[in-house]
Amino acid sequence: MLPFCGYNMGDYLAYWLSLGRNHDAEKLPRIFYVNWFRKAADGRFLWPGFGDNSRVLEWVFRRCEGSAYAIDTPIGRVPAVGSLHLQGVEIAPEDIDELLRVDPAEWRAELPLIREHLAIFGEQLPPELLGQLDALEDRLNS
DSSP: OGGGOSSOHHHHHHHHHHHHHHSOGGGSOOOOOOOTTOBOTTSOBSSOOGGGHHHHHHHHHHHHHTOSOEEEETTEEEEOTTOSOOTTOOOOHHHHHHHHOOOHHHHHHHHHHHHHHHHTTGGGSOHHHHHHHHHHHHHHHO
């Protein structure tokens, strides 16, 4: 998206961080990260496809209302086993386990790439982002 932005992305990120500082946390949107395209070791996609994305979105909505369970991991919360409604979908239990797995070693390997990416914003990068990245690294190393 960087080529399409009309101003420095550091300023853009700072704006969103200022919203968090200046508004009631209960009224702010919740942020969820989803990777629909994780692959198994054999190269096939683990998640069954677009038509089943609503299953994860349902979990997101239930999390927002406090009725879906999650497991704390170094990168945040992931659905607890059994908290996704999977009735009627053909997905192997081991694929679900892989989808929900958080491998700290894999994430540690990504940290230098994330730092390299954030460096392009220079001095306009909000320091809170590097602080969050440092905190993530600490969680991955504990």
